Amino acid sequence: MDRRFFILATIGAGTALALLPQNGKTDIDIAPFKVIESVQQTLFPENLKAPSASQFMATNYLLIVSSHSSFVKSDLKFLKYGANLLLEYENNFLTIMPKERDKRLRDFVNSSSKAENWVSLLLYYTLEALLSDPIYGGNKSELGWRWLNHNTGQPRPQKPFAKVV
Amino acid sequence: MRYDVCIVGSGAGASGVAHRLVNAGKKVVMLERGGFLKEKDFSKDEIAYCKRDIVTPNLTESYHTIESFRNGKWVKTTTTQTESSFFNGNIVGGSSNFMSGYFHRLKPVDFKLKSTFGAIEGANIVDWCIDYNELEPYYEEVERVIGISGEVTPYRYHEPRSTKNFPYPPLDEHPISKLIDKACEKLKFTPYKTPRAILSKSKKERNNCYYSNYCGSYGCSSGAKGSARASLLQPALKTGNLTIITNAFVKKLNEKDNRVTQAIYIDTQTKKEHKVEAEIFVVASQAVETSRLLLNSKSENFPNGLANNSNQVGKNLLFSAGGIGSGQIDASVMPLKDLMVEGLFVNRSLCDWYEIEGIKGGIVDFLFEHANPISKASKQKWDRGRLIWGEELQNKIFKKFTTTKQLNFEIFNDWLPTDNCFVSVDDNYKDIYGVPVANIRIGSHPHDLKVGRLLAKKAEKVLKEMGAKSVYSSISPYPPANLQAGGCRFGDDPKTSVLNRYCQTHEVSNLFISDGSFMPTGGSVTYTWTIYANSFRVGDYILKYH
Numbered sequence: 001m002d003r004r005f006f007i008l009a010t011i012g013a014g015t016a017l018a019l020l021p022q023n024g025k026t027d028i029d030i031a032p033f034k035v036i037e038s039v040q041q042t043l044f045p046e047n048l049k050a051p052s053a054s055q056f057m058a059t060n061y062l063l064i065v066s067s068h069s070s071f072v073k074s075d076l077k078f079l080k081y082g083a084n085l086l087l088e089y090e091n092n093f094l095t096i097m098p099k100e101r102d103k104r105l106r107d108f109v110n111s112s113s114k115a116e117n118w119v120s121l122l123l124y125y126t127l128e129a130l131l132s133d134p135i136y137g138g139n140k141s142e143l144g145w146r147w148l149n150h151n152t153g154q155p156r157p158q159k160p161f162a163k164v165v
Numbered sequence: 166m167r168y169d170v171c172i173v174g175s176g177a178g179a180s181g182v183a184h185r186l187v188n189a190g191k192k193v194v195m196l197e198r199g200g201f202l203k204e205k206d207f208s209k210d211e212i213a214y215c216k217r218d219i220v221t222p223n224l225t226e227s228y229h230t231i232e233s234f235r236n237g238k239w240v241k242t243t244t245t246q247t248e249s250s251f252f253n254g255n256i257v258g259g260s261s262n263f264m265s266g267y268f269h270r271l272k273p274v275d276f277k278l279k280s281t282f283g284a285i286e287g288a289n290i291v292d293w294c295i296d297y298n299e300l301e302p303y304y305e306e307v308e309r310v311i312g313i314s315g316e317v318t319p320y321r322y323h324e325p326r327s328t329k330n331f332p333y334p335p336l337d338e339h340p341i342s343k344l345i346d347k348a349c350e351k352l353k354f355t356p357y358k359t360p361r362a363i364l365s366k367s368k369k370e371r372n373n374c375y376y377s378n379y380c381g382s383y384g385c386s387s388g389a390k391g392s393a394r395a396s397l398l399q400p401a402l403k404t405g406n407l408t409i410i411t412n413a414f415v416k417k418l419n420e421k422d423n424r425v426t427q428a429i430y431i432d433t434q435t436k437k438e439h440k441v442e443a444e445i446f447v448v449a450s451q452a453v454e455t456s457r458l459l460l461n462s463k464s465e466n467f468p469n470g471l472a473n474n475s476n477q478v479g480k481n482l483l484f485s486a487g488g489i490g491s492g493q494i495d496a497s498v499m500p501l502k503d504l505m506v507e508g509l510f511v512n513r514s515l516c517d518w519y520e521i522e523g524i525k526g527g528i529v530d531f532l533f534e535h536a537n538p539i540s541k542a543s544k545q546k547w548d549r550g551r552l553i554w555g556e557e558l559q560n561k562i563f564k565k566f567t568t569t570k571q572l573n574f575e576i577f578n579d580w581l582p583t584d585n586c587f588v589s590v591d592d593n594y595k596d597i598y599g600v601p602v603a604n605i606r607i608g609s610h611p612h613d614l615k616v617g618r619l620l621a622k623k624a625e626k627v628l629k630e631m632g633a634k635s636v637y638s639s640i641s642p643y644p645p646a647n648l649q650a651g652g653c654r655f656g657d658d659p660k661t662s663v664l665n666r667y668c669q670t671h672e673v674s675n676l677f678i679s680d681g682s683f684m685p686t687g688g689s690v691t692y693t694w695t696i697y698a699n700s701f702r703v704g705d706y707i708l709k710y711h
Contacts, residue, residue: 070217153209153379
């Protein structure tokens with residue numbers, strides 16, 4: 001496990017962005033992740049039956065796994081690029097009401113194939129967060145598995161990314 | 166130290182040779198590009214094993230270029246661009262660690278495709294230089310040594326066997342298998358219990374299958390799966406005659422006076438170069454990488470690559486033709502409590518159409534959709550081409566996981582060898598070690614699609630008869646990256662083949678190739694059983710004559 005991954009993975013529970021160092025001594029570009037967090041909550045909102053993106057720590061997961069060497073670099077670049085693209089399309093996205101956010105996101109997706117690809121990719125990583133082993137920082141308290149009555153395979157990983165114990 | 170034999174690679178094709186040699190007292194060194202993960206190290210971690218390049222080289226370290234035919238010309242893209250890796254399981258034991266263990270023997274007819282069915286225009290079909298009888302004792306040995314579970318029942322094209330039945334009884338079956346049998350009976354098809362290289366009973370230090378529900382794509386934590394590592398290499402290490410060097414990427418074989426003298430490898434951790442000397446060299450790095458190594462091993466005697474003065478290295482690369490299909494099973498087909506039972510195997514094949522009215526056919530294997538939850542959920546985000554999210558997606562995912570199971574089928578038929586499916590190297594595309602990567606031209610023959618579609622129609626009938634919903638199939642001209650063979654075909658004529666009948670190169674007497682590269686045609690089944698069997702055969706030859 002590289003050092004930065006270790007620090008992020010051991011941060012623990014809470015709102016993902018609030019857990020990042022606030023003194024500017026981080027090389028993680030936080031601004032796009034604020035947009036990403038908001039979009040993920042729109043993609044997987046609170047629902048009486050299903051856990052929401054914030055409940056299963058979708059953004060925390062993405063922050064952690066995107067810092068690992070195995071994360072596809074072009075995906076990370078595109079995730080950040082898309083966040084800026086969305087703000088260019090709707091600069092009030094972070095402050096408008098959730099219902100309006102959903103509507104604007106649908107308009108955004110219909111505006112270009114790039115926009116649609118970005119939301120599709122972010123949705124994919126949101127689902128990774130929902131259903132991967134909690135060792136990666138998502139699927140908090142196994143909310144995703146419990147929601148879907150999913151029995152995960154045994155043995156479960158003791159270390160992320162198949163590191164030999 | 167100078168070894169008796171140096172083997173490049175550690176998968177099924179490499180390990181059969183190693184098993185033979187070390188048990189006869191030969192000192193063998195094996196060079197494996199990846200690390201050494203054992204039973205205790207494996208987990209069912211979808212992220213690590215299925216979603217990231219952890220057990221394959223990172224695509225920024227090495228990659229392939231792929232040539233596909235688009236708009237009337239061959240277009241080259243890199244797998245770095247497509248994020249679609251052609252590497253498979255680069256750890257000790259190779260891709261056999263991650264197989265599903267569907268094991269079928271070739272049939273006698275596969276050894277004489279040309280003389281039985283005749284030539285097909287645009288395809289380089291030849292008969293093999295050995296016949297089924299020569300390989301049969303080795304197929305039988307694989308059943309015992311690797312461990313194959315199953316039950317022999319008759320069907321029209323069943324291959325001859327020297328033993329009555331498999332050494333291990335069939336694995337436990339999911340209740341759906343009975344419904345497949347019932348549907349087949351009605352359709353007058355003959356279902357066959359798919360043999361699996363998975364132990365239903367324990368074998369020495371290997372435990373029997375524990376029905377984890379996460380088999381294919383994952384390493385086995387009980388040792389039940391017949392990986393080369395569990396079944397051959399771990400026992401071979403106990404002889405004290407086998408040395409496995411991990412993280413060793415072999416970049417070149419040095420040659421002098423028509424003999425290989427050294428394997429030059431890079432330690433991928435330290436990036437330092439090393440050399441290994443041996444009397445005999447065996448290459449088994451999986452078909453694409455095997456051809457790449459030979460093509461990159463140029464010398465004065467072999468300016469086109471080692472053992473390649475015939476210009477045959479890399480030619481007639483094979484994959485497995487066919488495709489997939491599926492149907493949705495729900496409570497209208499069988500009680501939900503039975504349907505949702507996890508871990509048990511479907512284990513049903515249809516081999517009734519191995520030959521179809523004078524042409525070569527293939528087989529159908531039935532299996533449930535993989536249990537991987539991320540893959541299953543992410544397929545739900547599209548609805549008839551529209552990206553969905555929010556409550557609509559949440560409801561769709563919930564329904565998918567709790568009320569249905571997808572029964573899949575896979576079609577396997579011959580990938581005909583053609584001039585448009587080969588491995589080459591190009592100095593313009595190199596890995597981080599400065600070694601040209603393999604370029605793979607992936608042209609397939611239209612005949613492959615025709616046969617695949619015929620088989621898919623038969624398989625669809627079974628699903629429909631069972632009452633499955635949304636039955637569909639897709640036969641593709643694109644190759645499955647994990648089912649590779651050919652590229653260094655064997656034969657009696659040095660002008661048209663790289664290897665002789667013992668998989669020794671025609672031109673370099675101390676160089677053998679023992680992975681699937683030797684196959685001039687691939688048959689209509691997965692290759693691993695044949696690769697294991699041939700690897701034992703090559704090991705016997707090396708022992709006898711060297």
